[in-house]
Amino acid sequence: MDENEVRLFFRNFKEVDLIQIRWHGRGGQGAVTAGRILATAGYLSGYIGATSAPFFGAERRGAPVIATTKLSSQPIRDLSQIISPNIVVVLDHTLFKSIDVTQGLSNGGWLIINTPDIINPSPKFNIVYVNATKIATDLGLVYAGVPLVNTPMLGTLLHVLPKIDLSSMHKALEYFFSPTALAKNFDAISQVFREARVIPLNNSVIKG
Amino acid sequence: MTTILDLPVEEYMLPGNRSCAGCGLGIGLRYILKALDGKCIMVVPASCLTVLGGMYPVSSVRVPWINSVFPGTAAVASGVSIGLKALNKENDYTVLAMAGDGGTVDIGIQGLSGASERNQNFLYICYDNEAYMNTGTQRSGATPRGVKTTTTPLEGKRHNPKDMPKIMEAHNIPYVATACVAYPIDLYDKVKKAKDIKGLRYIHLLVPCPSGWQYDPKDTVNIGQLAVETGAFILYEVENGELRLTGRSRRIAMGGKLKSIDEYLNLQNRFLKFTPEEIEEYQKEINQRWEILVKRDKSLQKEEN
Amino acid sequence: MKTILEKGPKTETQKNPKSYPSGTHIITGNQATAIGAYLSGVQVVAAYPITPQSPVVEELARFIESGELNAEFVHVESEHSAMSVCIGASIVGARVFTATSANGLAYMCEQLHWASGSRLPIVMACVNRAMAAPWSVQNDQQDSMSQRDAGWIQLFCRNNQEILDTVIQAFKIAEKVYLPVMVCYDGYILSHTVMPVEVPNAKDVQDFIPPYVPHTPIDLKKPVNINPVTLPDPRQNADGIVCHGYLEHKYLHHTALRESFPVIEEIDNEFKERFGRSCGGLCSTYKFDDAKIVVVCAGSISLLSSIAIDMLREVGIPAGLLTLRTYRPFPNEKLLQLLHDKKLIVTIDKSLSYGYQGPICVDLKSALFESSSDTLLIGYIAGLGGRDVKPYEIAEAVYETWDKYNKGKIVKRDLTEAKWINCKY
Known part of the structure; x- marks a missing residue:
């Protein structure tokens, strides 16, 4: 290999089986918690490597926030920020207006959106969409006037990450919620899982 | 009321210590430790008191003594008291934090304010010699207006001192008092009372300093008494918001008369040479403060009636 | 050293915090710290909030307020007071913690x-921030x-498991050698990132750490x-016994640090025997023995660097990794023993001794000065103020150094000046 080939090799070097998920939400919506629950559910489903991190820095209520989750069959060594995610989860469809949520999302990646109407910004991605706000509101998952869509949206990922099932999701929730809150959240996840519309691109399914 | 005959004979200060000739601090500490029956753990920052306590490996004081950094007195005392609580030994000792005026009203005020807000369980005594004496008489936040110090060498201090007892009162702690080493029984009674109160107790103790105030060392008690008799320093205590003049100040308020301030100023070389107008101004301020405190003391009015 | 016997941390059998029964939890570094302090039977916690440390004290406050942890929490008004409270409480014999x-x-x-x-066995988490x-x-x-240079033991952690394990080990080390221990871990990268952490059983931790016997008798x-x-x-005391001068006190302080190397290693070994995990003692290595170019670093960047080592190995470069766990006391003899026959070393510092080079670089240079070999040491600076560091950037830095070395192109400046990774100036 010549120098340029070596550099290219370094830059394209991927650890095996690494799934990178980026969450977009607004401060207070609970993107960070959702990421943590997913990491827990992932670990309980056999992903030995499971990490989740907030955007590094101060978080402001209502402003766009990012959280990230990594899942792998190996312990995760790369704790740097996610540049090219396989999956992007958007908790608030109004974010499309202000930021480029699909930045770095690879072709054939998954774009998951909480939205009342289908949004398909690019034919390059697999799409999952659901009206989690309505489901959360109907189930009374509302805190301080804000429908809590973070946990319900975990239901969408069950379509994309087949290794994680509803029962491991339930187990993960036990680490985060009291029994009453757990039941409500689990109902919401189950309903989101049922109602989510999956539009796969060439029927691609994520490995893992 | 305690008389000199009621004082415990046990001494907790050993004969001979490293303080200056005529230093008022030794008088104060002697009575404080008697009032606490020696059952205390002292916390002391860098100050004249550190010097008095002695240099390693000898000590002039017969109680456990923990030295602290300059700004850390109140927080270290908090730690000692909370540590004792964690070990179920809280009732075995009085934690006595004792810092100078600079260590209290200047560099130590943040920690003391925090500890007061938390109402930590210790007795804090600020011994006020009205400047940074240990480092060579530099101006502090407690130095009176018109005093020449090594950092106000020509013009004298141009600002009034902080009213620290008033600041401590504003923290709503259970006990605030002032005392002067020239009236040791008054001090003794206050420490004894403070000992039995839980929470943060504060005593502001005036300590005349012959080297810093520049007077003949034999005059320490005279100067301390004059400070009280002229109203330059007023003896009182505040419990649950109720202020009560005590000792000599109380007797003056109940029928005596404040001495003129120039008597106090003239005995010390630290003050600038004031003009008669300036002295009049000084006197006016002292009278005003005196009247405010006398007015606040409801018990005086009751006794008069 | 004079000692008096004080009441130990807990007489009743300690239980795990309710939310963290023993077993694997997916938690942040800050949670791991709080659990570590909890399991170690801390009696006084005094801390002041600061990003990214705050969740540590929030969690400990929750343990204490809920009654799960029988300890005192002091809501101090500053970090200066936090350490002051720790000093006061430690002197009278309490096991204390701050962050x-x-x-x-x-x-x-x-x-x-x-x-x-004062030789107080205070344990403090330092959540590393710019x-x-x-x-x-x-x-x-x-x-x-x-x-x-503050005279503390400083231990760096690579991941959240090491944070929890190191906090527990830190109490044991501190109380054995009578020195405070600073447990350092990277802010956000570890403090706010969840990952699987094995939470041990409280009873086992309690058995692992003996009760604290203070040396400051009240x-x-x-x-x-x-x-x-x-x-x-030196000066005589009242009984005519000659006692130390200031200089002797400092000699003893320094000697205690230098003599803590075997203690740190033994306690890590003992921990491994009991809990099945090691934090690396003084330092740890990866693909090291046959390595001809070695990366030296401390903290979570070690994990990234191990990926870089894998990359380099794939393109045929014999790279290896040495991670410093114990930074103070500086394990110079251990490093000399490990590195004496390595010709090429790349240090990665996430800090800088302004006006010179990275601290790890400089300390390592002085340690290797005793080596007779012709080792070259290139010091890189990376990740200041949270700048994201990628494994490929470390691989490239090592690759460049290796390439230059083989072409005989390493110049004096490469050895004397800090080199910056991803500086866009």
């Missing part, structure tokens, strides 16, 4: 020296590196004056 970051650590500075000079100015709440290691019958003014020269 801070960056400017908070700097604000404690004089008390750091006081704590170590020092202002300008403001940054993000990660680098400038805060703890700036305090390397006794009304035999009162002592702790840390009074001490003269330069």
